Structures are given as C-alpha cells and as structure tokens.
Amino acid sequence: xxxxxxxxxxxxxxxxxxxxxxxxxxxxxxxxxxxxxxxxxxxxxxxxxxxxxxxxxxxxxxxxxxxxxxxxxxxxxxxxxxxxxxxxxxxxxxxxxxxxxxxxxxxxxxxxxxxxxxxxxxxxxxxxxxxxxxxxxxxxxxxxxxxxxxxxxxxxxxxxxxxxxxxxxxxxxxxxxxxxxxxxxxxxxxxxxxxxxxxxxxxxxxxxxxxxxxxxxxxxxxxxxxxxxxxxxxxxxxxxxxxxxxxxxxxxxxxxxxxxxxxxxxxxxxxxxxxxxxxxxxxxxxxxxxxxxxxxxxxxxxxxxxxxxxxxxxxxxxxxxxxxxxxxxxxxxxxxxxxxxxxxxxxxxxxxxxxxxxxxxxxxxxxxxxxxxxxxxxxxxxxxxxxxxxxxxxxxxxxx
Amino acid sequence: xxxxxxxxxxxxxxxxxxxxxxxxxxxxxxxxxxxxxxxxxxxxxxxxxxxxxxxxxxxxxxxxxxxxxxxxxxxxxxxxxxxxxxxxxxxxxxxxxxxxxxxxxxxxxxxxxxxxxxxxxxxxxxxxxxxxxxxxxxxxxxxxxxxxxxxxxxxxxxxxxxxxxxxxxxxxxxxxxxxxxxxxxxxxxxxxxxxxxxxxxxxxxxxxxxxxxxxxxxxxxxxxxxxxxxxxxxxxxxxxxxxxxxxxxxxxxxxxxxxxxxx
Ligand SMILES: Nc1ncnc2c1ncn2[C@@H]1O[C@H](COP(=O)(O)OP(=O)(O)OP(=O)(O)O)[C@@H](O)[C@H]1O
Ligand SMILES: [Mg+2]
Numbered sequence: 001x002x003x004x005x006x007x008x009x010x011x012x013x014x015x016x017x018x019x020x021x022x023x024x025x026x027x028x029x030x031x032x033x034x035x036x037x038x039x040x041x042x043x044x045x046x047x048x049x050x051x052x053x054x055x056x057x058x059x060x061x062x063x064x065x066x067x068x069x070x071x072x073x074x075x076x077x078x079x080x081x082x083x084x085x086x087x088x089x090x091x092x093x094x095x096x097x098x099x100x101x102x103x104x105x106x107x108x109x110x111x112x113x114x115x116x117x118x119x120x121x122x123x124x125x126x127x128x129x130x131x132x133x134x135x136x137x138x139x140x141x142x143x144x145x146x147x148x149x150x151x152x153x154x155x156x157x158x159x160x161x162x163x164x165x166x167x168x169x170x171x172x173x174x175x176x177x178x179x180x181x182x183x184x185x186x187x188x189x190x191x192x193x194x195x196x197x198x199x200x201x202x203x204x205x206x207x208x209x210x211x212x213x214x215x216x217x218x219x220x221x222x223x224x225x226x227x228x229x230x231x232x233x234x235x236x237x238x239x240x241x242x243x244x245x246x247x248x249x250x251x252x253x254x255x256x257x258x259x260x261x262x263x264x265x266x267x268x269x270x271x272x273x274x275x276x277x278x279x280x281x282x283x284x285x286x287x288x289x290x291x292x293x294x295x296x297x298x299x300x301x302x303x304x305x306x307x308x309x310x311x312x313x314x315x316x317x318x319x320x321x322x323x324x325x326x327x328x329x330x331x332x333x334x335x336x337x338x339x340x341x342x343x344x345x346x347x348x349x350x351x352x353x354x355x356x357x358x359x360x361x362x363x364x365x366x367x368x369x370x371x372x373x374x375x376x377x378x379x380x381x382x383x384x385x386x387x388x389x390x391x392x393x394x395x396x397x398x399x400x
Numbered sequence: 401x402x403x404x405x406x407x408x409x410x411x412x413x414x415x416x417x418x419x420x421x422x423x424x425x426x427x428x429x430x431x432x433x434x435x436x437x438x439x440x441x442x443x444x445x446x447x448x449x450x451x452x453x454x455x456x457x458x459x460x461x462x463x464x465x466x467x468x469x470x471x472x473x474x475x476x477x478x479x480x481x482x483x484x485x486x487x488x489x490x491x492x493x494x495x496x497x498x499x500x501x502x503x504x505x506x507x508x509x510x511x512x513x514x515x516x517x518x519x520x521x522x523x524x525x526x527x528x529x530x531x532x533x534x535x536x537x538x539x540x541x542x543x544x545x546x547x548x549x550x551x552x553x554x555x556x557x558x559x560x561x562x563x564x565x566x567x568x569x570x571x572x573x574x575x576x577x578x579x580x581x582x583x584x585x586x587x588x589x590x591x592x593x594x595x596x597x598x599x600x601x602x603x604x605x606x607x608x609x610x611x612x613x614x615x616x617x618x619x620x621x622x623x624x625x626x627x628x629x630x631x632x633x634x635x636x637x638x639x640x641x642x643x644x645x646x647x648x649x650x651x652x653x654x655x656x657x658x659x660x661x662x663x
Pocket of ligand 2: 443444445491
C-alpha cells in the first residue's frame with residue numbers, strides 16, 4: 001500500500017501547494033473597508049486536499065506501472081470489442097440510433113440546441129482528427145476555416161440570397177481552397193514551427209474580420225442569418241431547431257462514413273505513415289508535401305462545413321466566436337478523445353462539450369478543466385479515452 | 401556485365417566536414433555488393449545521398465533500370481527515387497509503429513497505386529480491386545520474407561530480428577530493381593543472421609534484384625558479397641572481391657589503425 005516515502009512526498013507537495021496558493025486563497029483585500037481579511041481555514045483545506053490528491057495520484061501511477069508490467073499485449077477498447085462482436089453490434093448501433101432520433105422530441109428545445117453544438121464539435125473534431133490525429137500535423141489555427149465557412153454562408157446569403165443548401169457545397173470548396181492556400185506555404189514547416197504559424201494564421205483571420213468593416217461589419221458581426229430552408233414551408237423556432245438537429249446528424253453520419261473509408265484507404269495509410277515517420281515515409285515513395293496538403297485541405301473542408309451549420313444555427317456571427325480558444329477546445333477533443341480514433345473523437349466531443357454546458361458552474365472554468373483533463377489523460381492514458389484500432393485483415397490459411 | 405548504378409565523384413559536405421569525398425562506385429546487375437568501412441566512414445551518408453534524402457554537394461548518380469535507358473538521379477526527391485526503382489532500409493529501424501505489419505508493407509505499394517480521395521469515398525470497382533490486390537500483394541511479400549504469422553500485429557510489438565526483416569519486406573513491396581540495405585544484420589543473433597544470409601541470396605536469385613548492403617558483420621559480408629567497396633573518412637580506399645579486400649593493406653590499416661602512428 002502506501003509507503004512511507006510517498007507519505008513524506010505528499011506532505012511536501014501539500015506544503016508547496018499551500019505556499020503557492022497562499023496569495024489567492026488566504027489574503028483578500030476588502031477595498032471598501034480598506035482592510036485585509038486573512039482566511040486561514042482555506043489554507044488548511046488546501047493542505048489536506050493536496051495531501052490526499054497527491055497520495056491518490058501516486059497510487060494511480062503505481063497501478064498503471066504494475067498493469068504495464070503484467071500484460072504486454074495492449075487491450076482493445078471496450079467499444080471496439082462491442083463493434084467487432086457480431087451479436088452485439090446491431091443492437092448497440094440500433095440503441096444509439098434510437099436515442100439520437102428520439103432525443104429532440106423527448107427533451108425541450110434547449111437540450112436539442114446544446115446537442116447541436118456538441119454535434120458540430122463532433123464534425124470539427126473528426127475534421128481536425130484527419131490533420132492532427134492521422135497526418136500528425138499540429139494545427140492550432142483550425143478555427144480559421146470554421147470562420148471561413150460561417151462567413152461564407154453569412155455573406156453569400158446577405159448579398160446574393162444564396163440558400164443554406166447551395167452554400168454547403170460552396171463552403172466546402174472555399175474551405176478546401178483556404179486550406180490549400182494556407183497549407184501551401186506553411187506545410188514546409190513541421191512540429192512546433194507549424195503549430196506556431198497556424199496559430200498565427202488563425203488569429204490573423206479573426207483580426208482581419210474584426211477590422212474589415214466593409215466585408216463583415218467588423219465586431220458588430222452579421223445578424224439575421226436565415227436557418228436552412230425546408231422546401232417552402234415556414235417552420236417555427238422549435239421546428240427549426242429540430243430540423244437543424246437532423247441536418248447535423250446527417251452531416252455527422254456522412255463524416256463518419258467518409259472518415260471511416262478514408263482511414264483504411266491508400267491516402268489514409270499514407271497519412272498515418274507520415275505521422276509515424278516522415279523520412280521512412282518518403283523513402284517508401286510517398287509524396288510528403290502532397291499528402292500533407294490533402295490532409296490539411298480536407299480538414300479545412302470539414303471546419304468550413306461546421307461553420308455553415310454554426311452560422312445557420314445561431315443566426316448571428318461575429319469574430320468573437322472564432323478565437324484561439326475555439327481551436328484549443330477542438331484540439332482537446334481530439335487529443336483527449338484519442339488521436340486518430342474516430343470513435344474516441346466522437347466520445348471526446350460529446351463529453352467535453354456537453355458536460356461543461358450542463359454543469360453551468362463549471363462553464364467558467366472550461367479551459368481550466370480542459371487543461372487538467374489534458375494532463376490527466378497524458379499521464380494515465382496517453383493514447384486518449386478510446387484508442388485507435390487498426391483494421392484486421394483476414395487471410396485463408398492454405399495448409400499443406 | 402552492365403552497370404546498374406553508376407556513382408561518380410560523389411561529395412557531401414556538412415559544414416566543414418566532408419562526409420563523402422569524391423566517391424566512385426559502380427554496381428553491376430545481379431550483384432550482391434557490400435559497402436564497408438569503420439564507424440563514421442560515410443556509408444549511411446552515401447545511401448542518403450543516392451536516395452535523395454540528402455542532396456549531394458557534388459557528383460553524379462546514374463541508374464540504368466533493366467530494359468530502360470540510363471538516367472540521372474541528382475536532385476530528385478526521395479519518393480521519386482523510390483518510384484524509379486531504388487528501395488532502402490534504415491540502420492536505425494524506421495517502421496511505422498502505429499500500423500500493423502501488413503499495413504507497413506502496403507505503404508510500400510503506395511507509389512505503384514493511384515487511388516485518390518474520391519476513389520476512397522466512392523469506392524468504384526476499379527478502386528476496390530486495386531485495394532484487394534494491394535492487400536494480396538503485400539501478403540505475398542510477407543510470405544516471401546517469412547513474416548506472415550505477424551500479419552495483423554502492430555509493427556512495434558515485433559521481435560527485433562523480425563522488425564529488420566519487415567524493413568526489407570516494406571522495401572521489397574515498392575518493386576525495386578536495386579535494394580539498398582543499411583546494416584540489415586545489426587543486433588541479430590547468429591541464427592537470425594544465417595537466415596538473413598539465405599534471404600538475401602534468395603532475393604537476388606528469385607526476385608531478379610541487385611543488392612547493395614552496408615554491414616559490419618565481416619563473416620556475413622565475406623560470404624555474401626560478389627564485390628566489396630571500402631570507404632574510410634568519406635574516401636573510397638579499396639574495391640574488389642572478398643579475397644582481394646581481405647588482404648589489402650590499406651583496408652587492414654583502416655580497420656586496425658595505423659601501427660606506425662601508434663609507435
Ligand atoms: N546530417 C548530418 N549532419 C552533420 N554531420 C553528419 C550528418 N550525417 C552524418 N554526419 C557525419 O558524417 C559522417 C559519416 O556518417 P555516416 O552516418 O554516414 O557514417 P557510417 O559510415 O554510416 O557509420 P556507422 O557505421 O556508424 O553507421 C559522420 O562523421 C557523421 O557525424
Ligand atoms: Mg551508418
């Protein structure tokens with residue numbers, strides 16, 4: 001169990017925490033009465049909590065080490081085992097399908113609306129997963145393409161009255177073009193350099209939109225963006241939300257279908273090879289640049305589609321919706337969900353977006369929670385919540 | 401005999417360091433040739449220059465693929481060199497660790513196929529057949545190399561010797577006419593080395609391959625090679641049959657050190 005050394009270590013960690021948090025947890029300046037309030041009990045709680053947290057942390061680490069020693073074979077995630085099992089696959093998928101079909105009718109509009117946000121993140125996550133998870137290109141400016149999609153719909157609709165359904169393919173093309181244009185110069189960089197440059201570009205697009213008044217009204221944004229048209233029917237607000245919900249579901253399904261096919265195709269394998277070893281990949285005859293550019297452009301396409309849905313759903317957009325935090329949130333979805341794992345990313349998006357929405361108290365600390373989660377996942381489960389699993393090929397054994 | 405690879409005056413500078421200094425090497429069709437030399441002699445650099453990973457500072461690299469005309473390789477990107485029919489393995493194993501053994505080999509097939517994104521999405525019959533053939537061909541390569549029992553294993557979980565063989569399998573899948581092996585026996589036990597010896601000879605005889613290998617295991621080199629090229633400090637110091645090289649005083653000096661200096 002707990003060793004003496006661990007207790008000693010936890011004691012020091014607790015003490016360190018007490019010192020570290022002293023200024024914010026103990027001292028409070030009451031500016032009205034001009035006095036300082038010393039909240040000594042707080043520090044006691046910090047000490048106790050820190051001590052036990054450290055003990056638990058150590059214990060979990062040891063547990064992980066022991067597990068690693070005992071079985072060398074990696075275990076296949078539960079969801080994958082469920083999906084590989086012929087008996088459970090159909091009922092499992094049917095249950096999920098029924099849940100998502102009933103959802104908007106069973107719950108009030110507010111919940112449907114939140115679910116739409118989460119599903120948009122599923123799309124964005126799966127798109128970014130192509131770039132980061134499969135091709136291994138750390139893109140911190142993904143939100144730029146989300147922005148491109150949203151403004152494409154808002155502007156085309158404002159000036160030319162083009163409908164949602166027509167904008168969808170147009171925005172896909174715009175997204176791909178933006179991805180190619182941006183990718184062309186920056187994909188010569190790799191690793192940290194790529195991350196920094198994409199981060200910069202992500203911010204540039206937002207700042208341009210903020211200052212270019214003639215194009216998109218600057219910070220005031222564009223309002224009155226119409227929801228998707230449903231033939232010629234007029235829908236009320238609730239019906240509209242339900243309608244958008246099903247559009248997003250369809251788009252998510254299409255994305256899953258597409259990603260699934262890509263993953264085990266010639267292109268998808270090339271991405272993974274590129275991620276695993278760039279030099280070997282080239283030496284095996286893969287055009288590094290072209291392969292990276294396809295991944296980048298395809299990711300951008302999905303972000304752009306997501307942007308259109310976002311604009312249609314909120315009916316109002318301004319540059320503040322496309323900050324760096326958005327990029328980071330999507331990246332968290334991919335990393336925490338499981339890099340390269342579509343199922344992981346879906347689960348990650350649903351958990352990371354829905355939980356903070358419902359725990360309103362937590363919403364303020366969303367980034368803090370993301371950060372803490374990130375650390376925990378990196379330490380205990382670096383491959384993410386649901387690890388990616390490669391396709392198994394079957395061969396008939398020809399026995400002599 | 402016809403030359404298949406013709407390297408002239410190949411020079412590679414890293415800042416002030418001349419890792420390769422005017423190397424001339426000719427490899428003939430159907431040969432098993434060896435490139436040997438002490439540590440840091442520039443052997444791996446030689447491979448990197450030929451395969452386009454480094455761009456040589458000076459010199460000429462020409463290939464004559466069987467049935468085709470002579471062409472230069474200088475300035476080509478690594479993937480284009482591979483397309484031309486040169487395939488290599490790496491001294492420090494560079495497998496795609498997140499992929500299965502079969503997928504590693506399938507990557508080797510990449511440059512011989514042409515499915516794009518739309519092919520992957522729509523999956524027309526032509527694309528489906530191509531994919532099926534890719535799987536079958538890759539499996540066949542694994543059988544040749546004797547790795548078929550690991551098909552769906554992750555590459556990183558393979559034993560060391562098998563990982564080295566997988567590198568060869570992957571290179572083979574690109575359909576090369578010249579195979580460049582960088583220390584294929586490094587870290588192998590005597591049994592595995594013996595199997596490798598047989599495999600290399602089998603490859604030359606049955607796959608119509610020419611092989612150039614870098615190796616420190618002198619027993620293997622002497623038993624395998626038709627021709628040996630020796631480099632030291634980036635310069636070629638000798639060339640010949642195993643017997644000739646073994647008794648060459650300059651080679652002995654390079655490997656054992658200059659006795660007159662020690663004295
Ligand atoms: N990218 C590089 N930048 C600078 N110097 C390099 C680079 N690659 C190789 N060198 C230098 O070139 C020389 C030759 O290296 P190389 O790796 O070709 O040797 P080698 O003959 O393959 O040795 P070994 O038998 O140890 O594999 C060494 O001095 C090495 O330090
Ligand atoms: Mg070397």
